[in-house]
Amino acid sequence: MNEFCVQLPKVELHAHINGSLSPDTMRVLVERKKDSNPSLADFRIPDSLERIDDFFPLFRFIYQLTDDEPSVVIATRNVISDFERDGVRYLELRTTPRENPATGMTKKSYLAAVLSAINEVRKSIVVRLIVSIDRRDTLEKAQEAVDLALHFRSQGVVGIDLCGHVMEGSFVALRPAFDRAKQHGFPLTLHFGEVKENMAESLELLSIQPNRLGHATFLTPERRENIYAGNIPVEICMTSNILCKTTSTYEEHHIKDLLVEKHPFIICTDDKGVFFSQLSDEYTIAAKTFGLSKNELYEASYRTIDAIFEDETIKQNLKKIWSEWYKDNLATQ
Ligand SMILES: CNc1ncnc2c1ncn2[C@@H]1O[C@H](COP(=O)(O)O)[C@@H](O)[C@H]1O
Numbered sequence: 505m506n507e508f509c510v511q512l513p514k515v516e517l518h519a520h521i522n523g524s525l526s527p528d529t530m531r532v533l534v535e536r537k538k539d540s541n542p543s544l545a546d547f548r549i550p551d552s553l554e555r556i557d558d559f560f561p562l563f564r565f566i567y568q569l570t571d572d573e574p575s576v577v578i579a580t581r582n583v584i585s586d587f588e589r590d591g592v593r594y595l596e597l598r599t600t601p602r603e604n605p606a607t608g609m610t611k612k613s614y615l616a617a618v619l620s621a622i623n624e625v626r627k628s629i630v631v632r633l634i635v636s637i638d639r640r641d642t643l644e645k646a647q648e649a650v651d652l653a654l655h656f657r658s659q660g661v662v663g664i665d666l667c668g669h670v671m672e673g674s675f676v677a678l679r680p681a682f683d684r685a686k687q688h689g690f691p692l693t694l695h696f697g698e699v700k701e702n703m704a705e706s707l708e709l710l711s712i713q714p715n716r717l718g719h720a721t722f723l724t725p726e727r728r729e730n731i732y733a734g735n736i737p738v739e740i741c742m743t744s745n746i747l748c749k750t751t752s753t754y755e756e757h758h759i760k761d762l763l764v765e766k767h768p769f770i771i772c773t774d775d776k777g778v779f780f781s782q783l784s785d786e787y788t789i790a791a792k793t794f795g796l797s798k799n800e801l802y803e804a805s806y807r808t809i810d811a812i813f814e815d816e817t818i819k820q821n822l823k824k825i826w827s828e829w830y831k832d833n834l835a836t837q
Contacts (some may be wrong), residue, residue, distance in 0.1 A: 508798055509787040513593045513829050515808040515822070516772055516783050517693075518718055518739035520636070520667065521583055521599040521618065522566050523775025527551050529582040530777075533569035536578075544568060553747070553780045562778050572607035573617040580621035583777075588629040590782045594812060594822055597622070598634035598665045601652055615652055619659045630822075632814065634693065636665040637681060639673030646681035654688060662813035663715070666694040675705050682712055691715035691813045693739065697722040699750055710734075716770075716811060721750050721758055732767055737811035741774035742789055743781040754793040763794060770808040802826075802834055 525533075530549045538545040547565050570579045580597070587595050599618055601611035609617075615635070622631045635653040637646045653661045664685045666675060675682075675694070682692060694709050696702070696717040706727045718739045720731060731738070740759045745751040751758070762769045771786050773779070781789075791801055809822045 505791055506784060506788045509784040509791065509801065510591050510782075511833065512591055512784070512787065512801060512805055513826050514591050514783055514787065514805050515594045515770060515812060516587055516592045517596045517716070517770045517808070517811060518741060518772035518774055519583070519587070519595070519597055520775050521580055521597050522570055523563070523778050524583045524586070524597075524773070525566055525569070525579055525777040526582065526586050527777075529579060529586075530566065530569060532578060532582070533575050536575060537569065541568065566777070567602075570602075571604040572609050573613050576609075576614060576617040577621045580618050581624065584621065584626070584629065584631055586776070587783065588626065590784050592783055593629055593825060594809070594814075594818075595629055595631045596634050596662065596813060597631065598636045598667070600636040600638050600667065601649055611648065611652060612655070615656055615661075619656055619661075622660050630814075630818065632660050632662040632812075634663045634665045634813070635661055636667045637678060638668035639666060639670075639675070639678070639695075640668050641673070641678065643678055643681060646678040647684070650681050650685045650688075650690075653685065653690060663691040663693060665718075666692075666709075667718070668695075670695070670699045670702060675709055679708070679712065686712065693718060693813075696720045697727070698748075703727075715813070719745065719750075721745060723758075728761075732765060735768065737768040737770060737808075738762060739772045740769045741772050742786055743779050744774035747779050754789055757793070759790065760794065768807060768811060769804075770811050771804065798834060802830060806830075 527549050534544045570576050602614050603609055603611050622633055635649050637649045653664060692714045693716040694714045696709055697706055698719040698721055700722050703722050710730050716737045716739055720738045742757050771790055773781060773783050773786060776782055787801055790796060806826050809819050
């Protein structure tokens with residue numbers, strides 16, 4: 505089944521760049537930097553999640569690796585190649601613009617570096633960028649992120665995300681920036697109900713009419729009804745939820761409700777570098793946990809195309825690729 509899930513053409517819509525670096529990419533970046541920052545060489549990069557709380561120090565470590573533009577280019581390029589090898593045909597990466605006065609990297613040069621890697625010519629994957637706004641940011645910083653998204657729009661920025669530490673910051677304070685992004689026609693995806701404490705702001709989040717939601721783990725019956733009625737696609741990150749302990753078991757994962765309702769969802773990885781799970785692994789887990797057949801997995805993957813932040817032409821092109829793959833691989837079985 506795992507081999508099938510690698511071959512299956514897939515869409516990835518919820519992948520934070522700095523959470524998606526493979527151990528190999530981390531090692532390449534350490535090699536580049538260890539002369540100027542010898543302590544980096546002392547960090548033992550794990551090849552699998554050996555301990556459940558390994559990913560917290562890992563994040564701090566990764567930010568030291570991607571603190572200058574050439575490293576950001578390498579990191580982004582390698583993340584894209586990882587997804588391409590795993591059978592992803594359309595990828596929306598997301599990242600929070602970051603600066604580092606020590607290396608002269610500005611938020612603008614950071615995004616320019618990310619987009620230069622995104623726009624390298626590739627045969628079998630289309631890549632776009634979502635600009636993330638961190639919940640902890642000030643409104644001024646959030647507006648700056650929207651300015652940058654507008655500046656780089658013609659280079660592949662297709663939407664805006666609300667992310668960051670689930671227990672900090674507030675959407676209400678940042679809302680004017682999201683309103684402005686929306687006025688400019690940017691689709692929005694919001695981390696939603698990732699922990700119980702987020703439920704208090706759920707009405708406010710939905711009132712901006714987001715185009716997709718991330719996680720949507722904790723829902724009151726009213727919010728569930730709103731999401732179903734609005735047909736809002738949900739980005740599902742099962743392993744991430746298990747490791748962050750917001751879901752106790754795969755069997756209990758809320759994707760089961762969406763399967764029953766036939767509500768649109770997109771299986772995603774979130775942070776494949778810190779949770780050590782490829783997109784094909786997430787499809788395999790869904791198949792095994794919920795007894796999905798190959799045809800059902802194909803259908804689930806095909807439906808994700810409708811949720812992308814791109815136009816009809818790209819959607820139709822992708823649907824053609826999927827249909828041809830189906831003819832060659834599943835129709836005869
Ligand atoms: C596990 N669930 C999650 N929930 C919320 N935000 C998350 C996240 N995982 C990652 N991020 C957000 O993405 C950043 C890393 O990528 P970028 O530097 O933006 O590329 C993290 O610092 C956090 O703000």
